Amino acid sequence: MFDKIVTVTLNPALDVTIWLETMDFNEPNHAVREEYDAGGKAVNIARVMTSLGMPVRALGLCGEDNARQFLSLLTADHVDHDFVQLEGVTRENLTIVIPDQRVLKVNRAGFSVSVEGMKRLRAKIEEEIAGVDKVLLVFAGSLPEKLTPEAYKAFLLSFRREGVAFALDNAFFHLSDIAEIKPFLIKPNLLEFRQISGSDLRTEQSIVKLARSLTSCVDHVLVSLGGKGLIYAGKESGCRIHPPQVQVKSTVGAGDTTLAAFLYSLQQGMSPCDAAIYGSAAGTASVSLDGTGVVTSQMVEEILPQVAVKGIR
Ligand SMILES: Nc1ncnc2c1ncn2[C@@H]1O[C@H](COP(=O)(O)OP(=O)(O)OP(=O)(O)O)[C@@H](O)[C@H]1O
Ligand SMILES: [Mg+2]
Structure with missing residues (x-):
């Protein structure tokens, strides 16, 4: 990598x-x-x-x-x-x-x-x-x-x-900027994905469709949905991840944690879907911490078995 x-x-x-x-x-x-x-x-x-x-x-x-x-x-x-x-x-x-x-x-x-x-x-x-x-x-x-x-x-x-x-x-880039930059990875939350695309994205199907279409210019698209989990779309695979419910102390930084943990997992040689699962579990682990507390791999591993995943079409 x-x-x-x-x-x-x-x-x-x-x-x-x-x-x-x-x-x-x-x-x-x-x-x-x-x-x-x-x-x-x-x-x-x-x-x-x-x-x-x-x-x-x-x-x-x-x-x-x-x-x-x-x-x-x-x-x-x-x-x-x-x-x-x-x-x-x-x-x-x-x-x-x-x-x-x-x-x-x-x-x-x-x-x-x-x-x-x-x-x-x-x-x-x-x-x-x-x-x-x-x-x-x-x-x-x-x-x-x-x-x-x-x-x-x-x-x-x-x-x-x-x-x-x-x-x-x-939050401020639009689809045309992304097409120009051709990033390796983007990780908008739903609100940001709406701002980027200028569309409502009312259904999960519409989010998946847009995420998939972006893989023509982005290697890895992660759309985080807060407590509802994560959609991953890549050039070769895609998945929908549902994290467990946890006691929420602070959601600040959950997305940053997801992005960091996804990259960490890719660097470790995991497949993109497994990396997205690890990223989502890390985000979930982070919401049970105060303020800007930082997750450890042990905390992520405790959440990991409770994460549900399915493929996307
Ligand atoms: N309430 C929650 N319960 C369980 N898991 C959560 C919750 N909120 C966030 N997560 C986990 O963290 C991941 C990222 O969260 P979120 O979508 O809130 O990111 P974000 O809005 O970019 O956050 P920030 O920009 O503050 O870092 C989610 O995909 C999910 O796995
Ligand atoms: Mg964020």
Whole structure:
């Protein structure tokens, strides 16, 4: 498969979860627990790959004001990283858990990207892929201020050459972009698949039909359906995966986990359908964890026997 996997995060986040025991609008409320994680979709993907034991390099941009904190969290997760530091702050995504377990989410603004910053990142990626026979670049997540989807696509396509493949998890590409990029893998959820295609996709049959038609330009199409599971369509096979019901703590990052675990399984030599089953089981394992907790292979293996799968027509 690939000799190297590199994740690219342009808009990372410092995920901060704060637990309160009181919800008082007149007196200060004290945090009884606080947790910090390095976040952003491609960062999550790199954290899961690392946890599963697959080598990955995490590249990207971050804000220099809190870079030390952000990067030390990645180091603590044993993620092999190299980020370009830009003027400004890495955005903080706050999750405040109030006493009745409801959550309040606040996404703060972060750095805005400069042409110079993108140039520095391009040089790092070029350096990373130089001389590698088969490399997969994983582009996932939102864009920082001042970077348009068009500029992002041009950035991505500038790495296109023999031996370089792309995995995409972005909400803003359309079918025509995908036909142009010809990615190795896409993993939209249903809402994203509707946005990509501009159609309602009311029935499962219509989702399968579109996923299959995309295999003319994408090697592996994974459409995740939250608790309803996953549809996999590839050039040679396809399957519909139903995960077991589990107690849900947080669904954030389930799709990132699925994507990471699918790639991990392919790298291990599994068939695409078996890799999709493993990916779905990993996503399901992740929803039983708090916040941005990362699954281990042991957790995935506990779910695996309970996953049901059938072929698609
Ligand atoms: N409530 C749930 N119960 C069981 N499994 C779930 C649940 N939600 C998600 N999963 C598993 O995780 C996989 C990916 O989930 P989902 O479709 O929610 O991804 P997503 O919307 O891309 O998530 P994110 O972008 O936050 O990472 C599903 O295919 C399924 O296997
Ligand atoms: Mg997702």
